[in-house]
Amino acid sequence: MPQPDQVSAPQPRLEIRDIRRSFGGRDVVDGVSLRVMPGQVTCLLGPSGCGKSTTLRIIAGVDMQDAGEIYVDGQLVCDTIHRVPPEGRSIGLMFQDFALFPHLSVLQNVAFGLTGRKGEKRGKVLELLKKVDLARAIDSFPHELSGGEQQRVALARALAPKPSIMLMDEPFSGLDERLKDEIRDTTLDVLKAEGTAVLLVTHEPDEAMRMADEIALMRDGRIVQQGAPYNIYNAPVDKRAAMFFSDINVIKGTVQGALVSTPFGEFLAPGYGDGTPVDIVVRPQHLRIDFDRAGRGPNPTAQDGVPARGIVERARFMGRESLVEFRMDYDGSILTATVPSVFLPKVGTPLWLMLRRERCFVFASEPL
Template structure:
């Protein structure tokens, strides 16, 4: 997909999107609802054409602003969140629906796929006799039956309960890799993208804002919004002066930003450390964790295998969160000191600059 755009009634919902899929690789389109993920997938499938840009499959042009080859002629498999099984057909005929060739050849392919998805012996059942997880596996078998070169999946696991979802996702991923198809998976769940993807395309307002491996997307976010999409984040504000930004957690080097620029120091709660405030034995600054800052406990919650503690910080009253392994439930009002892993903190220009127009000094 190259420079793809799509307009609806004069409103652009996908803008200048470029993305390549590779056989045997799972690419996730990740982003909030309404950001253009499903529209991108429909253009890849041929369900609708682009307003601008091109789609090529294996070097062949299949869509541009003037024409669009339909899905059935593109060698693509489609899976949607409602599974879209034919209620009047049994499982065998649902899976065989898109197949051509001899009757025996089609039956052999159906039996092979039902066995691989763990539904051997279910061929004579109807969709209403199946659980949600079983219906999902039938939909997967049907999409894979014609051996598509590309598998396009629009939130196919969203209708499953959490108890089943992880196991079915893992089995689906295993089968997709065995088939060697290029996979494009649309999801709004970061955990799902991290679990399944070889590559994540993070979308926002119709554009890909960051593209890379899950580890890179998570550990090197392009901006505060990208970091916050994967987990809670803490934000400390500061102003650049002489190549650094002073904060209650110590100074951060910001040589690429101009003096006077508003910046945000962004860090995740799991990268914080809490200690009791002991005036006679204070926590000392370290290279790894910087300067500790004091706050008062506002709330503490046990989350199963970890605890979430919120502090109102002494320096400005802002609320910052820390995740602590195990059970740690200090009473409200307990003074604690927080420090953070400086190598896991990110410095970004503030989203709304009030002091300078060009914080990166790109006009120089």
């Protein structure tokens, strides 16, 4: 029996190493590396133009990298010399426009990449359509289906050749909001049941958080942070990463003796030298209105921090929560808090605010 240190690590279904691609002298993909295991969903998340779709096209084989290597199940499929053609990579593709053939039936669309006799193909297609709850539409045409149904046909077609890897480029962006959750869940269930490694490109943080086992956050052609959704959200690498997932409030300060003095009290800033300008970042849901102390003034000795006063500038009910903006007494800046349910104080109302200190981040100040 092999010793623990002799047991080899699980082999990734997809691995890319130091992929680079330039256009017109600009680095569009700049040293991207990642691994996707069987049955794992990894999201390449980032704003438009960050290089995520180019990375996907390189993996699919429809574009060629300038440097780097791509492996499928441990086998090299592409470097700058050796290149397996797209059809030989066992990779399925799904795009936002579905790309169904309008003149072909659902049966013919799904069977397009299959080999074998006509009867065998129909049986395979019917099995796939049952997985996406569309067996009834096997003889229909795309124009007879809803957007969500067309998306499920595209999924069945992509799964028909039994790819070991599925690449998905903004596949749900063309759907109505009410359909997205249902179709995403169906897609995820089918792909995981097949043990397919999934690399999903999206610019929507909510979609990445809902679907991904791991998120790779891209910016300017690079992966700036990678990890489980919980870790990415709760331990952002910098202010821009925090902003990508939600609105933020920023309180500025300067480090002295590893501490930052603010109107909300002192914050630890280990690793920053004296005189370093920093931003204290807190999300609106972690800015607390101190109702117990409202109108009675601050209590600097309170163990839970120092309150600071703000004047209500605007209050709006957003459905599940209320959004309240305050102009702060200490410097006139605007801070935003979210409050569960309905809370609509009048404009001009003074209230005391406190921070959930354990949910604050300290970053060196940088322009956005």
